[in-house]
Amino acid sequence: MSDLRDLYQEVIFDHNRSPRNYGELAPSNRRAEGYNPLCGDHVIVVLRLNDDGVIEDVRFKGRGCAISTASASIMTETVKGLTVEQADEYFEAFHRLALGGDPEAGLELTKLEALSGVRDYPSRVKCATLAWHTVRSALHGTGETATTE
Amino acid sequence: MNQAQTHPAPTAGPLDVESVRSDFPTLHQTVNGRPLVYLDSGASAQKPELVIDAMQAYERQDHANVHRGVHTLSQRATDAFEGAREKVCRFLNAGSVREIVFTRGTTEAINLVAQSYGRTRLGPSDDVLVSEMEHHANIVPWQLLCEQTGATLKVVPFDDNGELLMAKFEELLSSRTRIVAITHVSNTLGTVNPVKQIVRMTHATGAVVLIDGAQAVPHNAIDLQALDCDFYAFSGHKLYGPTGMGVLYGKEALLDAMPPWQGGGDMIKTVRFSGTTYNDLPYKFEAGTPHIAGAIGLGAAIDYVSKLGMDRIEAHVRELLDYATARAAEVSGMRVFGNVPGKASILSFELQGIHAHDLGTILDHEGVAIRTGHHCAMPVMEHYAVPATARATFALYNTVAEIDSLYAAIDKAREIFRT
Numbered sequence: 001m002s003d004l005r006d007l008y009q010e011v012i013f014d015h016n017r018s019p020r021n022y023g024e025l026a027p028s029n030r031r032a033e034g035y036n037p038l039c040g041d042h043v044i045v046v047l048r049l050n051d052d053g054v055i056e057d058v059r060f061k062g063r064g065c066a067i068s069t070a071s072a073s074i075m076t077e078t079v080k081g082l083t084v085e086q087a088d089e090y091f092e093a094f095h096r097l098a099l100g101g102d103p104e105a106g107l108e109l110t111k112l113e114a115l116s117g118v119r120d121y122p123s124r125v126k127c128a129t130l131a132w133h134t135v136r137s138a139l140h141g142t143g144e145t146a147t148t149e
Numbered sequence: 150m151n152q153a154q155t156h157p158a159p160t161a162g163p164l165d166v167e168s169v170r171s172d173f174p175t176l177h178q179t180v181n182g183r184p185l186v187y188l189d190s191g192a193s194a195q196k197p198e199l200v201i202d203a204m205q206a207y208e209r210q211d212h213a214n215v216h217r218g219v220h221t222l223s224q225r226a227t228d229a230f231e232g233a234r235e236k237v238c239r240f241l242n243a244g245s246v247r248e249i250v251f252t253r254g255t256t257e258a259i260n261l262v263a264q265s266y267g268r269t270r271l272g273p274s275d276d277v278l279v280s281e282m283e284h285h286a287n288i289v290p291w292q293l294l295c296e297q298t299g300a301t302l303k304v305v306p307f308d309d310n311g312e313l314l315m316a317k318f319e320e321l322l323s324s325r326t327r328i329v330a331i332t333h334v335s336n337t338l339g340t341v342n343p344v345k346q347i348v349r350m351t352h353a354t355g356a357v358v359l360i361d362g363a364q365a366v367p368h369n370a371i372d373l374q375a376l377d378c379d380f381y382a383f384s385g386h387k388l389y390g391p392t393g394m395g396v397l398y399g400k401e402a403l404l405d406a407m408p409p410w411q412g413g414g415d416m417i418k419t420v421r422f423s424g425t426t427y428n429d430l431p432y433k434f435e436a437g438t439p440h441i442a443g444a445i446g447l448g449a450a451i452d453y454v455s456k457l458g459m460d461r462i463e464a465h466v467r468e469l470l471d472y473a474t475a476r477a478a479e480v481s482g483m484r485v486f487g488n489v490p491g492k493a494s495i496l497s498f499e500l501q502g503i504h505a506h507d508l509g510t511i512l513d514h515e516g517v518a519i520r521t522g523h524h525c526a527m528p529v530m531e532h533y534a535v536p537a538t539a540r541a542t543f544a545l546y547n548t549v550a551e552i553d554s555l556y557a558a559i560d561k562a563r564e565i566f567r568t
Contacts, residue, residue, distance in 0.1 A: 004514050008507075008565055039506055040523050040536035063536045065504035066566075121510060 007117035007124070008066065011074075016066040021076035025059040034062075034134030034146040036126055041068045045076075045134045053084050058135070065127050067118060072131035074111050084139050091132050098128050164457060164465040170546050172197040172453075183516025186551045191336060191364060191495055191542030192520050194389045196450070203449035204391065204442045214438055216415060230441050233448030234431075240451045241381065242372045243398050247430035250397040250404070251439055255363040256286040258382035258397035259330070261434060262359050263290040265410040266380075266403065267328060273299035276325040280305045280313055280342070281532060282335040285525040287361045291330055300327070307532070311338035311487035319350065326356040333365035337526045337540065338487030339470075339495035341365070348378045357403065363387055367544070368466070368493045370459040379403055385443060389545075390450030394443030397434070404430050411436040454545070462545045466494035469543040473552045480559060482568055486529075486538055494543040497524070500559065502568035505537040511565060512539075515558035 025046045034043040043062035050056050058080050060072045075094075079087045093107050100119035118128045130146070137146035170176055175195045178185050187195060207229055213222035215230045231246070238246045252258040271277070277291045281304050295302045305318045313331075322329070329351045334341050344360055351358045357379035362371065366383040373381060380403075385394035399407075409416055409427055413436030418426040427433045454462060473496050477483050482501030500508060509521035520540040523530045530536060541555055 004511060004565065007510065013566070038522065040527075040530065041506075042536065065506040067507070124506070124510060127506060 007121060009114050009117065011111070011114035012066055012070040015070035015073040019060075019069055019073040021059050021073065021080070023059050023061055025057055028057075028059075030138040030141065032134050032138035032146055034130045034137070036064075036068075036130050036147065039065070039068075039127065041065065041127060041130055043068065043072050043131050043134050045072075045131065045138045047079075047135070047138055049084070049139070055079050055082055055084070055087060055139075060131060060134075064130070065124075067115070067124055067127040068130050071115055071128045072134075074115065075131045075135055078111060079135060087135065087139060091136050094132055095129060098125050162461075164461045164545065166465065166546065166548050169457070170548075172199065173546050174198055174201070176546060180516045180518070181514050183514075184554075186515075186517040186554045188541040188543065188547065188551070188555060189518045189520050190367075190544035190547075191387070191540065193386045193392065194367065194544055195546065196389055196391070196446070197453050199453050200390055200446045200449045204446040207442050207445045212441070215441055216432070226441055229445050229448075230439070233444040233451075236448040236451045237396055240371070240455065241366075241396075241398055242374050244374070245401060248398055248401050248404065250399065250431040250434045251444055252382075252395040252397050253393050253440070254384040254386075254395035255361060255382045256290075256395075258380075258395050259287055259359065259361065260290045261397055261410045262328075262380050262382075262399070263294040265407045265434070266357070267291075267294040267300075268297060269408060271295075271298040271300040271327050274325060275300040275327040276303050276321075276323065277301070278303050278305060278318070278321055278326055278329045278331075280307065280331050281528050282307050282311070282313070282338055282340060282526065283330070283332055283528070284336050284361065284363070285527070286363075287330050287332060287359075288528070291328075301325075304528075305331075307338070307340070309533075310489055311335065311340045311492070312489045313340065313342050315343065315346070318347065322350060322354055322356075324354060326351070326354055328357055328359065330359045330361070332361040332363075334362075334368055334493045334495075335487065335526075335529075336364045336495065337497050337524045337529045337538070338489070339492035339497070340487055340489045341369075341491055341493055344378065345376055348376060352377070364493060364495070367454075367462075369463045373398060385447040385450065388447070388450050389453060391440075391443045391446040393440050394447050396447075401430060404434070409433050409436070413437045415439075457545065465545060466543045466547070469547055469549065469552060470494040470496065472549055473541065473543065473555070476552065476556050480556070482563075483559075486533055486535075495540065496542070497538045497540045499535055499538050500563065500568065503562055503566045505539045507566070508539050508559070508562050511562040512555070512558045515554070515561060517555050517558045519555075 028046040031046045041064035047058040048056045058076045115128045118124045133146040173195045211225040213226045215227045234246045348358045359380035360378045362383040367388045381398040386392040416436040486497040505521040
């Protein structure tokens with residue numbers, strides 16, 4: 001039996017209680033909405049991408065469980081200052097982490113590892129990945145609501 | 150509703166829950182090292198051994214296609230299949246087996262009525278009335294129908310207690326109304342709607358009423374003669390029977406006048422390229438080889454609950470709900486959705502500071518299975534402006550001790566979240 005504390009680490013509670021980069025962003029030039037129809041988790045990610053393709057600033061808002069809120073908060077901390085390509089790499093790495101695969105060497109994943117507990121809770125993986133799907137949708141401008149399906 | 154005379158006389162006195170529990174194999178296991186506390190029967194109930202055995206006996210000894218062969222196995226399968234239909238007919242106090250159509254579930258039954266009854270009769274000057282507390286299965290088929298026919302979907306709201314606003318219903322009901330589709334018991338709020346009154350008022354305008362009985366049939370005895378609705382739908386798996394098996398009841402005259410819904414084998418009398426004649430009721434609506442084991446399982450489930458007695462089952466779950474509701478009042482930050490007196494054994498709630506999904510995971514860790522999410526009733530979530538709720542449902546095999554386990558697990562969640 002896995003320990004609940006592996007899923008609900010102190011870092012998760014911290015980010016759930018006081019989410020970082022929460023709210024609106026002005027000016028911004030990228031925006032996407034994420035929705036998990038199964039849970040009703042809903043997240044909006046707005047960011048400002050500069051001419052060099054660097055994420056200058058990012059915010060999120062929405063309603064979700066502790067896992068999805070903490071993941072969105074950690075995501076914003078992670079991608080701020082990254083290029084689109086780097087953010088994509090983190091998206092891939094985080095996906096592997098959440099599904100129980102090997103994390104990518106060479107990426108700084110300490111913060112994201114707080115969410116690795118979801119690997120033992122298949123029904124909760126989507127809670128953790130929603131914000132990442134949403135930021136990817138914002139960066140690549142598909143304009144469609146991101147889902148984890 | 151007086152239904153007792155149509156069933157074998159149930160045993161007297163309160164339900165012997167320990168004896169009932171011994172009939173359900175799935176209940177006797179540990180989950181995450183804790184005894185399973187199954188409080189999700191509103192989503193799907195567990196099956197008594199008798200149901201599993203009946204389905205297995207058919208698969209092992211009697212399987213053949215129905216209504217086709219002259220051989221012995223086909224005859225046995227047909228007898229068992231049609232025997233199940235008779236059980237459903239008696240259980241609901243329907244007028245005749247011709248009024249009992251087997252479907253895949255409540256959802257398919259509602260879609261059948263929307264498409265077969267609605268599509269041929271509705272036009273742009275017509276209304277369909279549903280309520281704000283419907284399950285998606287009693288919303289989306291009508292939205293599709295309205296798109297196809299140009300009819301208008303109108304919604305009867307409920308108040309914050311979860312009570313249907315009958316004054317609004319009366320206001321929306323008009324000469325434009327063709328179909329009223331309403332749930333008997335709300336799957337999220339537990340509200341038992343005044344369906345008899347709704348039927349009476351609707352019939353006065355000449356429209357028909359479909360009742361979604363998915364949550365009501367396991368909860369209380371149904372007497373269709375007294376209710377007088379035009380269509381009634383329910384699912385086997387919420388009545389301790391199999392999934393993939395449901396029932397549409399329709400008044401014979403209505404079903405007779407309705408065109409077939411799906412074409413295929415079993416629903417025809419003769420097929421020629423110059424024209425096909427359709428089979429009699431209820432077979433006209435049962436194209437293709439049916440879920441034979443499912444029907445047999447449903448028949449066995451009906452035997453099971455009839456023997457226990459629907460009145461005793463209702464009394465038992467009411468006791469559980471009353472206890473759970475009283476305990477909820479002692480938990481600070483616990484908000485219960487649906488407080489209409491006489492409601493069914495459904496407890497939807499939220500805990501301040503703990504999202505329903507986090508709660509669901511923590512409860513599962515304690516062996517307690519509840520439903521979390523929007524319960525396929527997103528308009529209800531919207532009404533209360535919540536993304537999701539937690540829902541515990543109490544069934545005939547649940548105990549007061551299990552409700553204590555639920556609240557112990559809730560305490561644990563609050564401790565972890567330090568609310």
